[in-house]
Amino acid sequence: MVVLLKQARLLSCWVLLLVSVSPLYAETVEVKYRGPVDLAKFECSGELDSSVVKRVCYNAEHSYMLIRLKQTWYHYCEIDQGTVSALLAAESKGRFYNSSIKDSGTDSKFSCRDKPVPDL
Template sequence: MRRLFVTITASLLLTSPVKSETVNVKYRGSVDLKPFACTDTPQSSFIQRVCYDKTQGYMLINLRGTYYHYCEMPPAIFDAFASASSMGQFYNQKIKGSGSDGPFDCRTHRVPTY
């Protein structure tokens, strides 16, 4: 059952464009979510929502009510994150942290313009 939920969630992340919504991203400001595929993440107490623009490799993540951004993230990393058994652990080890696949800090990677 858990695997089915993860599979459905991962496919929704890649196919559900946001109609018209703007969020305030820490260290960036206002971002229109129209080019992003977003999903809420009720299975995580830490990560509330994830939005990803595959074309730009740009991820927005809502951590306990605050949006943060990550730049030049390859689709394979995002897919692994979306299907991880613990999104919080994956985030801390591979995206936020200094793991071999990250970080994707927008201070050192190209920030897309919209």
């Protein structure tokens, strides 16, 4: 019995050591028209209860938003915190996205096509 307790303590010490030296989990998403982006520098919503807008991640320092629409991630540049907050608070996130954010060609207000994309 004493031997088993010592082995259990030793095992728990190893588990603690492994957990403390393991790298933190970093989530990376594949963004359409950009490629992989690490979400470590973003504030992200949880899964949203919307048929279209599933998740929103925002980097305030660079005014840069990632948004998952169904299963595809997209990015938007020079988008202000107020617009992102309004999207998250909207009764219909899909309707707000379509009317206030969605690209409608190269003249879209938040399109990254004609703006510098932050290197995060």
